[in-house]
Amino acid sequence: MRISPVLCGLVAAAALGVAGCATPESAKPATSSSLYDRLGGMQAITAVVDDFVGNLATDERIKAKFANANMPRLKTRLVEQICAGSGGPCTYAGLDMKTAHAGMAITNDEFDALVDDLVKSLDKFKVPAGEQKELLAILGPMRKDVVSR
Numbered sequence: 001m002r003i004s005p006v007l008c009g010l011v012a013a014a015a016l017g018v019a020g021c022a023t024p025e026s027a028k029p030a031t032s033s034s035l036y037d038r039l040g041g042m043q044a045i046t047a048v049v050d051d052f053v054g055n056l057a058t059d060e061r062i063k064a065k066f067a068n069a070n071m072p073r074l075k076t077r078l079v080e081q082i083c084a085g086s087g088g089p090c091t092y093a094g095l096d097m098k099t100a101h102a103g104m105a106i107t108n109d110e111f112d113a114l115v116d117d118l119v120k121s122l123d124k125f126k127v128p129a130g131e132q133k134e135l136l137a138i139l140g141p142m143r144k145d146v147v148s149r
C-alpha cells in the first residue's frame, strides 16, 4: 500500500508506524530528542567545555581576559548553562550574562574569538554541524549582553 508523504508524516507523528510508509526526511519531525541528548548529555558537554576552557586560556587573542578568572568555577557555570540551555536536567546557578561580563570591556572580535574556540572543541569532539548550529543559536543572542565596547 502506498501512502502519501503527508499522511506518512501524520502517521509518523502519531507514532503508529504503517508498513509501506517510507517516511521522507521532510515529513519527519525536525528533531527527535533534545539538543542535550543529541550532544551526548552531561559527559559529552563536560568534555567539550573542559577543552573549550583550555582553548580560552591559551588563545593569544583573549587569554589576557581570563588571566585572573576562576577557571574551575567558569567551567562549572558553562556546563550548567549549556546543559540547561539545550534542554538538559540542569539549573544555571550563575550570574546573568550582563552582570557576569560588566566592566570587562569585551569587544565583538573577542566574542568571535571565543565562539571560534568553542567551535574548535565541538569539531574535536565530532559534534555534527546541525547540533553545533543549534548550540550557537542559543549562545549567539548573548553577544549583546557580553560585548560592551
Ligand code: HEM
Pocket (backbone or CB within 6 Å): 062, 065, 066, 068, 069, 070, 071, 073, 074, 077, 078, 081, 093, 094, 095, 096, 100, 101, 104, 106, 110, 111, 112, 114, 139, 140, 142, 143, 146
Ligand atoms: C556566548 C558567549 C559567552 C558565554 C556563554 C559566557 C558565559 C560565562 C559564564 C556562564 C560565566 C560565569 C558567570 C558566573 O560566575 O556566575 C562567565 C564569566 C566570565 N566570562 Fe564569559 N561568556 C561568554 C563570553 C565571554 C567573552 C567573549 C569573554 C572574554 C573574552 C568572557 C570572559 C569571561 C570572564 C573573564 C569571566 C569571569 C570568570 C570568573 O572569574 O569567574 N566571556 N562567562
